[in-house]
Amino acid sequence: MKPITYRQALNSTLGEELARDSNVLLMGEEIGVFQGSYRITEGLLDRFGPKRVVDTPIAEEGFVGAAIGAAMLGLRPVVEIMTINFILVAIDQIVNHASKIHYMFGGQVRVPLVIRTPSGGTGQLAATHSQSFENWFAYCPGLKVVAPATPYDAKGLLRAAIRDDDPVIFIESLALYDTKGEVPDEDYVVPIGVAEVKREGSDVTVVAYSRMTAIALQVAQQLAQEGISVEVVDLRSLRPLDRPTIIASVKKTNRAVVVAEDWYSYGITAELAATIQEEAFDYLDAPVQRVAGLEVPLPYAKDLAAVAKPSAQSLINAIRRIL
Amino acid sequence: MDKPTTLTKEATAELRHYYYQMLLMRRFEERTHEMYVKAKIGGYCHLNLGEEATIVGLMAALKPEDYIFTNYREHGYILARGVAPGPLMAELFGRETGVSGGRGGSMHLFDVAKGFMGGYAIVGGQIPLAVGAAYALRYQGKPGVVVAQMGDASTNIGAFYESLNLAKLWRCPVIFFIANNGYGMGSTIEDSSSEPDLWKKGASFRVHGEQVDGTDVLAVRDAVRRLRERAETEGEPVILDVVSFRFRGHSVIDADRYRDADEVRKGRETQDPLRHYSAWLQAHELADEAWLKAMVEQVEQEMQAAVDFANAGPHPKIEDIYTYMYASPVPNIPAPETARRLLD
Ligand SMILES: Cc1ncc(C[n+]2csc(CCOP(=O)(O)OP(=O)(O)O)c2C)c(N)n1
Numbered sequence: 001m002k003p004i005t006y007r008q009a010l011n012s013t014l015g016e017e018l019a020r021d022s023n024v025l026l027m028g029e030e031i032g033v034f035q036g037s038y039r040i041t042e043g044l045l046d047r048f049g050p051k052r053v054v055d056t057p058i059a060e061e062g063f064v065g066a067a068i069g070a071a072m073l074g075l076r077p078v079v080e081i082m083t084i085n086f087i088l089v090a091i092d093q094i095v096n097h098a099s100k101i102h103y104m105f106g107g108q109v110r111v112p113l114v115i116r117t118p119s120g121g122t123g124q125l126a127a128t129h130s131q132s133f134e135n136w137f138a139y140c141p142g143l144k145v146v147a148p149a150t151p152y153d154a155k156g157l158l159r160a161a162i163r164d165d166d167p168v169i170f171i172e173s174l175a176l177y178d179t180k181g182e183v184p185d186e187d188y189v190v191p192i193g194v195a196e197v198k199r200e201g202s203d204v205t206v207v208a209y210s211r212m213t214a215i216a217l218q219v220a221q222q223l224a225q226e227g228i229s230v231e232v233v234d235l236r237s238l239r240p241l242d243r244p245t246i247i248a249s250v251k252k253t254n255r256a257v258v259v260a261e262d263w264y265s266y267g268i269t270a271e272l273a274a275t276i277q278e279e280a281f282d283y284l285d286a287p288v289q290r291v292a293g294l295e296v297p298l299p300y301a302k303d304l305a306a307v308a309k310p311s312a313q314s315l316i317n318a319i320r321r322i323l
Numbered sequence: 324m325d326k327p328t329t330l331t332k333e334a335t336a337e338l339r340h341y342y343y344q345m346l347l348m349r350r351f352e353e354r355t356h357e358m359y360v361k362a363k364i365g366g367y368c369h370l371n372l373g374e375e376a377t378i379v380g381l382m383a384a385l386k387p388e389d390y391i392f393t394n395y396r397e398h399g400y401i402l403a404r405g406v407a408p409g410p411l412m413a414e415l416f417g418r419e420t421g422v423s424g425g426r427g428g429s430m431h432l433f434d435v436a437k438g439f440m441g442g443y444a445i446v447g448g449q450i451p452l453a454v455g456a457a458y459a460l461r462y463q464g465k466p467g468v469v470v471a472q473m474g475d476a477s478t479n480i481g482a483f484y485e486s487l488n489l490a491k492l493w494r495c496p497v498i499f500f501i502a503n504n505g506y507g508m509g510s511t512i513e514d515s516s517s518e519p520d521l522w523k524k525g526a527s528f529r530v531h532g533e534q535v536d537g538t539d540v541l542a543v544r545d546a547v548r549r550l551r552e553r554a555e556t557e558g559e560p561v562i563l564d565v566v567s568f569r570f571r572g573h574s575v576i577d578a579d580r581y582r583d584a585d586e587v588r589k590g591r592e593t594q595d596p597l598r599h600y601s602a603w604l605q606a607h608e609l610a611d612e613a614w615l616k617a618m619v620e621q622v623e624q625e626m627q628a629a630v631d632f633a634n635a636g637p638h639p640k641i642e643d644i645y646t647y648m649y650a651s652p653v654p655n656i657p658a659p660e661t662a663r664r665l666l667d
Binding site: 051071073092101237 | 390392421422423424425427431433434435440441443445448450452453454455456457458459460462463482485486488489492646647649650651654655658659660
């Protein structure tokens with residue numbers, strides 16, 4: 001077992017699943033000849049050919065809809081949306097069709113579809129290219145939404161998503177693609193809908209996912225040197241949300257900070273804070289702290305962009321406020 | 324409609340069957356209207372009155388291996404595809420015995436066994452799905468074509484154009500079937516389409532298009548047969564613009580005030596597919612008054628049985644509200660508050 005990157009974990013899993021099941025196919029813009037905007041599909045066109053690795057025109061609504069229709073007939077498409085910002089032109093197909101077809105038609109057909117896409121903002125990509133919309137999908141019954149933070153979880157959750165018979169939105173992060181972690185060779189899956197305590201602690205619980213989990217783990221390590229013991233709950237799945245794991249942790253530490261990159265109002269942190277007060281009110285020694293994105297279109301200038309998104313420092317500040 | 328030469332017994336029976344199907348559809352929609360007024364049916368409800376030949380002609384040309392995706396004005400399509408009127412009416416009534424288990428309603432009928440892949444109520448939404456289904460047929464090396472049915476006004480939405488491009492690029496056997504009843508809701512084709520010849524709308528995608536008289540069941544059947552064959556063997560998508568006259572308002576609750584009453588009366592008289600076809604059958608001695616009358620009685624009985632079936636169907640159980648939510652079970656669903664509410 002040697003450490004591999006998050007990108008390698010995704011790339012190898014796509015290759016393994018294409019080899020395992022002939023109904024699996026990849027669709028997306030520039031995923032074949034160009035090898036993927038972020039090289040997640042590198043080498044796969046050569047190995048599996050254009051029938052299995054389908055370069056699409058720039059027509060997100062059209063090809064996401066086509067992927068849903070193909071899934072209804074038994075294929076298992078894995079669609080790449082270049083970044084989550086472009087998913088908005090396909091949202092009708094995802095919310096009005098993918099999420100509803102199984103239920104609304106009385107369970108007659110399944111939609112085994114995965115849509116992979118990186119979310120969040122790094123690298124001065126500015127207002128239209130730095131957004132986080134996973135909450136929009138997590139809001140929608142009928143979808144499943146996962147957001148791994150480590151190469152191990154990326155592989156295990158991608159396997160689970162591809163083998164699942166429901167539409168799964170698979171959230172990645174540009175900032176995580178080059179991060180490394182240990183990934184075993186065996187065929188494991190990480191179950192959808194189950195969070196993980198990534199680090200145990202006793203003073204405060206930090207609830208996070210994806211890139212914010214990585215930041216929370218750094219913060220926990222840093223604060224440990226000051227004698228502050230931080231427990232990090234990594235959600236891994238946003239829908240379904242593993243409320244029992246969050247609540248168990250908060251009942252132990254009696255303090256909670258919830259963190260997500262999306263905008264503050266109506267965002268993921270609002271859902272997490274509401275859940276904690278509903279189910280662990282009597283255990284709280286301090287108000288739940290929310291750390292989220294400032295409510296502006298993300299500015300380009302480096303200094304402005306840096307304060308607009310949650311950072312290690314803003315997380316540390318929130319923790320200190322309630323200790 | 325050309326005069327048939329000598330016909331076999333089967334061919335005669337088939338020609339008569341089209342009339343039966345059109346009549347069944349006509350009465351199904353009239354009874355549906357009646358049941359809506361009696362508050363047995365809720366929601367939006369769009370009827371196929373005037374489109375009987377369009378629909379029966381299409382279904383007569385399709386094969387069992389074909390798939391159909393339609394808009395929300397789809398009662399007649401699923402009926403003509405061979406689904407019994409009882410479970411259809413039961414769906415409109417919101418019963419467990421409905422074709423979608425009472426979860427869909429008038430706009431969301433479905434029968435996977437018949438390749439009827441759903442009514443869809445977001446304008447244009449069904450079109451990309453049909454392209455993907457056709458892609459899947461080709462991928463799996465299976466025969467068949469896929470129909471993407473839509474209304475005339477739906478040809479103005481972006482999904483249609485993305486779908487034309489994808490279907491042509493990927494050589495998908497799709498029939499883009501425009502049920503052209505002349506209106507969106509209240510707007511005419513000219514009001515909303517800079518190219519009112521809808522069959523030309525594939526031009527910039529190199530998708531062939533044709534127009535056909537949608538009140539002539541045999542003309543529709545023959546056009547679909549020819550284009551279906553080409554789609555299947557050559558992977559050539561095609562647009563078929565099928566023109567008919569909408570008998571009533573956009574939906575059951577639309578009083579149709581924006582149309583001139585005389586124009587509507589005239590349209591119903593001159594463009595009634597059943598009237599045309601019964602005259603044709605009689606002129607060619609394929610049916611007589613007695614047979615036509617017998618059909619009316621038979622359909623009347625079938626429709627009454629369908630309404631009775633729907634009425635007798637059980638309501639879905641409250642505790643089954645989450646059934647069908649996910650095909651692959653996962654933990655932590657439903658959320659605790661919503662689970663609690665069912666126990667209150
Ligand atoms: C995306 C979207 N916009 C608007 C509507 C509301 N709407 C429902 S039917 C309709 C008119 C569609 O007309 P047409 O495509 O000609 O079909 P017809 O109803 O005549 O069969 C409209 C505007 C909708 N369902 N979906």
